[in-house]
Amino acid sequence: MLLPWWSKMKQATKKDVFQLFSEKVRDHKDLVSRWAVLQETRVEYFRGKDFVSFMKNHPELKEILESNRNLDAEDIADILLQKNLLVRCDRVVKTVRPGKKKLSTWPAHLEIFPEQVFSENDAFFAWTFVKQRPLWQTLLSFIWPVLTLAICLFPVYPHRCKLLILYCCVGVLLLILSLLLLRATIFGAAWIILGKRVWFFPNILAEEATLRELFRFWPKKDEEERPKWTARLFYAIVAMLVILLLRHHAPNEADRARYQKRMYNIIDDVLEWSPSLALTSMMEKQTVFNATENNNVSNESNVTLQLENVTSADETESSEESDQYENDNIR
Secondary structure (H helix, E strand, O other), X not given: OOOOHHHHHHHHHOOOHHHHHHHHHHHOOOOOOEEEEEOOEEEEEEEHHHHHHHHHHOHHHHHHXXXXXXXXXXHHHHHHHHOOOEEEEEEOOOOOOOOEOXXXXXXXXXXXXXXXOOOOOOOEEEEXXXXXXXXXXXXXXXXXXXXXXXXXXXXXXOHHHHHHHHHHHHHHHHHHHHHHHHHHHHHHHHHXXXXXXXXXXXXXXXXXXXXXXXXXXXXXXXXXXXXOHHHHHHHHHHHHHHHHHHHHOOOOHHHHHHHHHHHHHHHHHHHOOOHHHHHHHHHHHHHHHHHHXXXXXXXXXXXXXXXXXXXXXXXXHHHHHHHHHHHHHHO
């Protein structure tokens, strides 16, 4: 008995159960994963032991595999490797760097492992398929052109909108600078006093990090070698000298008040600026310029008339002298 044509089409367009399983596992938040560079490509990867423990804690995900639901985690991973949904990777740097006791738990650079078989011992596996784009990313792709056009039209915004944007930008900038200063202060104090490296918001300046990793608050465990007490003492003395130097050269109350007043005046001039005031000042300057120009023209005309009068008087005197000279000669 032949199946209807729509049943055949449905079977042809039906996704592979292992593909669905891979997408479900990758989107699950309990599977610990990181991002790294694999042959100049940024990939998301996980460790073999984390995958085994994840499957033990979430056996309900095997129901997606239907007839293969009874397979072990190792067998499922081998099938994913055969279907090219996963690729086994290895760390590029295989030697311990100076100053560290062991290799990095999550390397930033990977390479393809020769044998594509599953293993739990220091094995890394990267997803090879493109992750399904969530709805917020799709909406964001439509918002970006609108935001770009809004930035280009900033010069024609009303004055109040410009002030609001100015306040927001200054606030965000001060927040970032304050956060960087705070985390640097905590790191320096913990490094000098306790001899430990504590970075709160450790990925705030990372170039390759997800949004979740970027705002992770709690720091990682310090895996590097403990610093020497001589280095800690040296930097403690340097920090004390810097603090004393800044305290000695700090401005007094009068200078601080004068500088604060000057800055407030500058800020007030910037914030109170508006197009109407600018046009008014331009018109006043133009009026003053025209009045000055008219005065200059009148002064120049007066000087010219005086010069012409003097010149005509000189010419009259010279003509009278020449006539008198001729009359004397005739006599």
